[in-house]
Amino acid sequence: MFVVNNNIVEILKNKLQEHFGSDVSSFEIIKDIPTFTITKNRIVELLRFLHKDKELQFQFLTTLCGMHFPDSDQQFGVVYHLHSFKNNLRIRIKSFTSGNNPEFPSATGIFKAANWMEREAYDFFGIKFSCHPNLKRILNMEDIDFFPMRKDYPLEDQTREDKNDKMFGR
Amino acid sequence: MENLEEDISKYIDPADIAHEEHKEFITLNLGPTHPATHGVFQNILTMDGEFIDHTEQTIGYIHRAFEKIAEHRPFYQITPLLDRMNYCSSPINNMGWHMTVEKLLDIQLPKRVEYLRIIVMELARISDHLICNSVIGVDSGALTGFVYLFEKREEIYEIYEEICGTRLTTNMGRVGGFERNFSDLAWVKIKKFLKEFPVVLKEFESLLLRNRIFMNRTIGVGPIEANKALNYGFAGPNLRAAGVDYDVRVMNPYSSYEDFDFDIPVGTQGDTYDRFTVRGEEMWQSLRIIQQAIEKIEKMDDKTIFQADYPSVVLPKKEKVYNNMEALIYHFKIVMGEIDAPKGEIYHCVEGGNGELGYYLVSDGGRTPYRLHFRRPCFIYYQAFPEMIKGSMLSDAILTMSSMNVIAGELDA
Numbered sequence: 001m002f003v004v005n006n007n008i009v010e011i012l013k014n015k016l017q018e019h020f021g022s023d024v025s026s027f028e029i030i031k032d033i034p035t036f037t038i039t040k041n042r043i044v045e046l047l048r049f050l051h052k053d054k055e056l057q058f059q060f061l062t063t064l065c066g067m068h069f070p071d072s073d074q075q076f077g078v079v080y081h082l083h084s085f086k087n088n089l090r091i092r093i094k095s096f097t098s099g100n101n102p103e104f105p106s107a108t109g110i111f112k113a114a115n116w117m118e119r120e121a122y123d124f125f126g127i128k129f130s131c132h133p134n135l136k137r138i139l140n141m142e143d144i145d146f147f148p149m150r151k152d153y154p155l156e157d158q159t160r161e162d163k164n165d166k167m168f169g170r
Numbered sequence: 171m172e173n174l175e176e177d178i179s180k181y182i183d184p185a186d187i188a189h190e191e192h193k194e195f196i197t198l199n200l201g202p203t204h205p206a207t208h209g210v211f212q213n214i215l216t217m218d219g220e221f222i223d224h225t226e227q228t229i230g231y232i233h234r235a236f237e238k239i240a241e242h243r244p245f246y247q248i249t250p251l252l253d254r255m256n257y258c259s260s261p262i263n264n265m266g267w268h269m270t271v272e273k274l275l276d277i278q279l280p281k282r283v284e285y286l287r288i289i290v291m292e293l294a295r296i297s298d299h300l301i302c303n304s305v306i307g308v309d310s311g312a313l314t315g316f317v318y319l320f321e322k323r324e325e326i327y328e329i330y331e332e333i334c335g336t337r338l339t340t341n342m343g344r345v346g347g348f349e350r351n352f353s354d355l356a357w358v359k360i361k362k363f364l365k366e367f368p369v370v371l372k373e374f375e376s377l378l379l380r381n382r383i384f385m386n387r388t389i390g391v392g393p394i395e396a397n398k399a400l401n402y403g404f405a406g407p408n409l410r411a412a413g414v415d416y417d418v419r420v421m422n423p424y425s426s427y428e429d430f431d432f433d434i435p436v437g438t439q440g441d442t443y444d445r446f447t448v449r450g451e452e453m454w455q456s457l458r459i460i461q462q463a464i465e466k467i468e469k470m471d472d473k474t475i476f477q478a479d480y481p482s483v484v485l486p487k488k489e490k491v492y493n494n495m496e497a498l499i500y501h502f503k504i505v506m507g508e509i510d511a512p513k514g515e516i517y518h519c520v521e522g523g524n525g526e527l528g529y530y531l532v533s534d535g536g537r538t539p540y541r542l543h544f545r546r547p548c549f550i551y552y553q554a555f556p557e558m559i560k561g562s563m564l565s566d567a568i569l570t571m572s573s574m575n576v577i578a579g580e581l582d583a
Binding site: 060062065079090092124139 | 583
């Protein structure tokens with residue numbers, strides 16, 4: 001379990017409320033990681049603030065990944081995990097958007113690590129990242145026209161001919 | 171002197187001067203099937219003579235859809251997918267995943283099980299580093315060390331085989347502990363390895379560590395400074411070689427690593443030589459940890475514990491399954507994933523062979539994860555490769571790549 005230093009969490013919470021007001025919401029500690037949601041147009045500003053702040057110093061982007069909730073109003077999400085070595089604190093930041101053409105601002109200006117992670121999120125979920133230097137598919141072929149990690153894309157095609165049991169005398 | 175340009179033009183045609191400034195680049199494909207690329211990925215190098223000017227990377231269309239498959243499988247059946255990520259140290263991947271599920275289910279493990287896990291994970295780390303370091307030797311032209319060390323990797327695989335029956339894609343771990351207890355022969359083999367490996371490792375180091383050719387080929391090659399490495403998301407030996415003492419085992423201990431006494435080796439330059447020495451030193455530290463774990467386990471009274479006692483989650487012992495109806499039912503229910511997990515979000519990470527290996531699991535209360543994302547260290551730091559080799563020679567790029575220990579299975583998910 002990660003150690004949660006309540007003093008730092010309190011400082012973090014106060015600073016976020018001061019700078020981002022109501023744009024930061026649903027602040028809670030899930031298991032061992034403080035988690036909150038931010039509106040998507042302020043995500044880069046938030047990441048830069050957390051990165052530059054002398055007291056917090058969240059300089060390590062641990063992961064970035066896409067999410068898909070087809071039944072929700074806010075269908076698409078991006079989840080960032082940051083780690084502050086100075087305070088040994090991990091946080092989780094979530095941001096959501098709706099619509100068929102999801103787009104988030106790119107974090108590559110702050111973390112170079114975000115480059116391929118954002119390409120992966122684009123490849124799997126079709127989430128676009130504005131101002132990304134090279135937003136193209138990374139693990140799949142460029143000419144496919146679907147996004148395989150979306151919930152509405154099936155794991156495999158159930159009507160495939162080679163799955164026909166007649167072929168095997170059953 | 172006033173008419174210097176005019177004077178020069180008497181001797182040199184201005185068109186020739188322009189021609190000299192014009193650079194002619196050559197495109198060179200390094201990979202996807204080059205023996206030194208360590209996997210199916212391609213680097214399209216733009217060469218300015220012998221020097222690399224620009225690199226375009228593709229990591230190959232090897233998408234195996236692990237995350238998608240994981241969303242359709244019960245927690246138990248996700249384990250085999252993880253073996254295939256960093257296949258040089260698969261037990262670490264497996265046990266990291268089991269710890270994630272245990273964290274979700276709030277399961278506490280007995281100390282003996284945690285120490286057993288540490289022994290296996292450190293053996294896996296040794297085998298991972300051992301391959302990487304010996305391959306650095308091969309890529310610099312020294313095959314001897316590779317052949318010499320592979321015998322020891324074989325011994326580690328024999329230990330795995332003795333514990334669970336398999337070698338590369340190990341299936342020894344379970345949620346809540348192990349499938350079975352370590353056999354007596356397994357302990358004999360571990361102790362034999364502990365006794366013999368230091369001799370071989372020392373000899374290997376004496377072959378390369380102060381070897382003038384090796385030093386010339388690696389010192390100052392493919393360097394990356396600490397700030398840049400952090401920004402690129404480096405972790406593990408590659409980050410430590412750059413001088414940042416970040417180790418998940420120390421900063422966020424798991425599986426009782428806090429009970430052990432070991433050092434974090436740190437480099438200064440972040441070059442190929444530092445990455446080599448950091449990995450080498452880590453193998454010594456791993457041996458230290460295994461030694462301590464064995465001592466701790468031997469002091470314990472009960473030598474039979476290898477699982478946590480949570481019948482609804484942890485697979486019952488095989489003898490019980492064969493002779494007890496209730497155990498059979500539990501076995502069936504657990505294997506078929508009929509036990510729902512609680513709702514929640516978990517991020518758990520372990521110190522893998524290449525750095526922080528993380529699992530982000532979102533559970534909606536069903537029998538399968540709603541979303542599972544793997545933080546694969548190779549995928550994250552390999553994107554720094556073009557910057558690390560810019561301006562260096564082709565032969566240096568080969569060594570930089572092998573010292574980064576990029577495993578193709580971990581690029582994919």
